[in-house]
Amino acid sequence: MKQELDFSTSGETLTLNVSGDFVSYDNEELKSRLYATAEDNNIQCISVDAQKLGQWDSTFAVIIFELKKIALKHRKTFKTLNFPQNLERLINLAFSVDRKPAQPETSSGNFFEKIGAWGINLWSSVDKGLNFIKKSGSSFFRSVTGRSFMRSIDLSFAFEDCTYKALPIVSLISFMVGLILAFVGAVQLKTFGAQIYVASLVTIGMTRIMGAIMTGIIMAGRTGASYAATIGTMQVNEEVDALKTMGVNPIDFLVSPRMIALVVTMPLLTMWSDFMGMLGGGFVGVTMLGIPFQKYWELSIDAISLDNFLVGIFHGLVFGIVIAICGCYYGIFCGRNADSVGSATTKAVVSAIVWMIVMTGIITVCCEVLGI
Amino acid sequence: MSTEVQIEAKNLTIGYGDYVLIKDMNFTINKGDIFIIMGGSGCGKSSLLRVMTGLVAPLKGNIFVDGTNFTSASAATKDKIMQKNGILYQSGALFSSMTLAENIAMPLQLYTKYSASQIKELVSLKLALVGLTGFEDYYPSEISGGMKKRAGLARALALDPETVYFDEPSAGLDPVSSKLLDDLILEINHSLGTTIVIVTHELSSIFAVGNNSIFLDGASKSILARGNPRDLLQNPPNDTIFEFLTRGEGKNAQKTK
Numbered sequence: 001m002k003q004e005l006d007f008s009t010s011g012e013t014l015t016l017n018v019s020g021d022f023v024s025y026d027n028e029e030l031k032s033r034l035y036a037t038a039e040d041n042n043i044q045c046i047s048v049d050a051q052k053l054g055q056w057d058s059t060f061a062v063i064i065f066e067l068k069k070i071a072l073k074h075r076k077t078f079k080t081l082n083f084p085q086n087l088e089r090l091i092n093l094a095f096s097v098d099r100k101p102a103q104p105e106t107s108s109g110n111f112f113e114k115i116g117a118w119g120i121n122l123w124s125s126v127d128k129g130l131n132f133i134k135k136s137g138s139s140f141f142r143s144v145t146g147r148s149f150m151r152s153i154d155l156s157f158a159f160e161d162c163t164y165k166a167l168p169i170v171s172l173i174s175f176m177v178g179l180i181l182a183f184v185g186a187v188q189l190k191t192f193g194a195q196i197y198v199a200s201l202v203t204i205g206m207t208r209i210m211g212a213i214m215t216g217i218i219m220a221g222r223t224g225a226s227y228a229a230t231i232g233t234m235q236v237n238e239e240v241d242a243l244k245t246m247g248v249n250p251i252d253f254l255v256s257p258r259m260i261a262l263v264v265t266m267p268l269l270t271m272w273s274d275f276m277g278m279l280g281g282g283f284v285g286v287t288m289l290g291i292p293f294q295k296y297w298e299l300s301i302d303a304i305s306l307d308n309f310l311v312g313i314f315h316g317l318v319f320g321i322v323i324a325i326c327g328c329y330y331g332i333f334c335g336r337n338a339d340s341v342g343s344a345t346t347k348a349v350v351s352a353i354v355w356m357i358v359m360t361g362i363i364t365v366c367c368e369v370l371g372i
Numbered sequence: 373m374s375t376e377v378q379i380e381a382k383n384l385t386i387g388y389g390d391y392v393l394i395k396d397m398n399f400t401i402n403k404g405d406i407f408i409i410m411g412g413s414g415c416g417k418s419s420l421l422r423v424m425t426g427l428v429a430p431l432k433g434n435i436f437v438d439g440t441n442f443t444s445a446s447a448a449t450k451d452k453i454m455q456k457n458g459i460l461y462q463s464g465a466l467f468s469s470m471t472l473a474e475n476i477a478m479p480l481q482l483y484t485k486y487s488a489s490q491i492k493e494l495v496s497l498k499l500a501l502v503g504l505t506g507f508e509d510y511y512p513s514e515i516s517g518g519m520k521k522r523a524g525l526a527r528a529l530a531l532d533p534e535t536v537y538f539d540e541p542s543a544g545l546d547p548v549s550s551k552l553l554d555d556l557i558l559e560i561n562h563s564l565g566t567t568i569v570i571v572t573h574e575l576s577s578i579f580a581v582g583n584n585s586i587f588l589d590g591a592s593k594s595i596l597a598r599g600n601p602r603d604l605l606q607n608p609p610n611d612t613i614f615e616f617l618t619r620g621e622g623k624n625a626q627k628t629k
């Protein structure tokens with residue numbers, strides 16, 4: 001049966017006659033005209049007659065719901081005629097919710113108040129972050145000196161995760177980065193006939209910074225994310241609460257083993273990454289430039305300088321700390337639903353990468369000043 | 373039963389920041405009581421429990437445990453008091469990376485100097501108490517929700533606590549398991565004399581186990597009623613509590629009178 005939403009006004013009364021089946025009804029244009037008429041100040045009474053109503057679903061109920069809301073808002077009379085009983089009850093049910101969600105009081109405020117609030121917010125989160133770093137730092141030293149409660153199995157799990165489980169991906173990416181560096185360099189250097197310097201280019205690039213950066217980014221995505229997700233899930237499951245009420249410091253128990261694992265393994269992974277990058281360069285050297293591998297490797301080793309190598313390792317160490325802190329911070333301060341675990345993970349990875357770049361900048365400036 | 377006071381709240385106001393949930397609460401919990409905290413959803417029952425167990429500081433007021441001011445106590449005193457609490461969280465809150473035995477052993481390893489074999493015996497006793505004998509080496513992910521709660525209870529009982537707190541013990545349990553848990557609570561209370569504090573809306577549990585209670589009301593931010601839940605049902609001090617205790621039938625029942 002064709003549905004019809006037929007409405008007319010006479011004097012102060014809006015009369016709506018519905019007929020037919022209202023299933024998946026979506027005539028937006030007619031609906032908005034109906035609502036506009038109902039809102040009109042001249043209308044004092046809205047009356048709906050459902051005598052000829054056939055089947056209906058929520059798309060029809062919502063029209064009645066909206067009309068009744070308009071009527072209540074503007075204190076108009078709302079009359080229903082010949083309504084099927086279930087529809088009547090549904091509408092009554094919709095209006096019987098008597099409690100509104102309790103809103104924490106928020107001041108809307110003007111522009112300056114907003115800036116002020118934003119500043120206070122920013123400061124409190126900086127404060128929270130610094131506090132966390134301080135706490136995890138002291139917890140780190142306590143655990144290194146064996147004065148905190150930590151399960152050795154957690155530590156070994158953490159180590160497992162950052163060692164052999166991370167090796168394949170670190171190897172692959174580093175090899176590819178070395179290869180790309182060599183390739184891009186070779187194309188340029190060839191024009192001067194200086195392709196022999198590809199070896200030094202790759203070696204210096206990898207050991208000084210690229211090895212550490214690539215390892216850092218991989219570990220942020222792999223391990224940092226998993227820290228945030230694991231600890232965040234424990235927060236959701238009230239496991240962190242259980243730890244606290246048991247008198248266990250969650251930072252000692254959850255953060256320190258992970259931090260120790262990353263601080264120890266990141267420099268090692270960085271070294272491995274340097275090595276794989278040099279191999280990648282060698283691949284290009286041998287296949288594209290026709291340098292014998294023996295020779296290429298000798299050139300590479302010659303290009304290693306202790307300064308560069310140590311600066312690279314230091315980067316790795318700092319990145320390890322950054323990744324552990326970001327991952328654990330967002331895990332510990334994760335909200336209490338599944339949603340917040342997702343956002344904690346994202347934030348952990350993004351902030352770890354941002355902070356790694358910031359730290360690289362700082363270290364580079366320091367090296368410049370110190371003349372390294 | 374003795375009437376020594378175990379826990380006392382004085383002018384306790386709870387909330388988060390500027391957001392006050394309940395103002396100026398005063399109540400006492402006697403040793404050996406089964407004390408029920410009831411109230412509508414979102415009125416702050418779990419928050420009150422978090423304050424009582426020392427996870428969150430109250431906005432104002434103090435909690436005294438065994439005569440000691442818990443709220444303003446030093447960290448060391450607080451830790452001591454917290455060791456005498458057992459808590460069963462809504463989800464069980466078992467450590468998912470540990471087996472049940474390891475979960476229950478953890479507080480024992482932390483606070484006692486028992487040998488490994490002693491701990492092992494204690495663990496199997498606690499598991500037997502909650503009817504989970506033989507599940508020592510299961511991980512929390514391998515057991516059902518009801519079993520998780522029972523295992524959580526076993527962990528809560530590990531150190532023979534003076535007070536056990538429960539957050540909605542029957543949530544997510546079928547009626548039979550929920551009844552079994554109630555029986556277990558009564559059993560523990562009778563046999564060990566443990567004081568028990570329960571947050572719940574499960575009416576059958578409230579009447580089955582509770583011998584004292586407070587009713588929190590979110591609208592007036594106060595304690596609306598207190599006392600033995602069965603007495604409250606007999607002589608309801610007001611409509612809200614009558615409605616709550618009769619599953620909302622109260623209002624209608626009165627209308628039809």
Ligand SMILES: Nc1ncnc2c1ncn2[C@@H]1O[C@H](COP(=O)(O)OP(=O)(O)OP(=O)(O)O)[C@@H](O)[C@H]1O
Binds near residue numbers: 102388411413418419
């Ligand atoms: N960490 C928090 N920060 C701010 N507000 C919170 C926090 N935790 C809870 N709340 C708010 O406090 C109120 C009470 O929460 P609480 O969990 O104590 O309620 P409840 O009485 O236990 O409810 P339910 O019966 O549904 O479990 C809620 O409105 C909630 O939004």
Ligand SMILES: [Mg+2]
Binds near residue numbers: 419
């Ligand atoms: Mg709750």
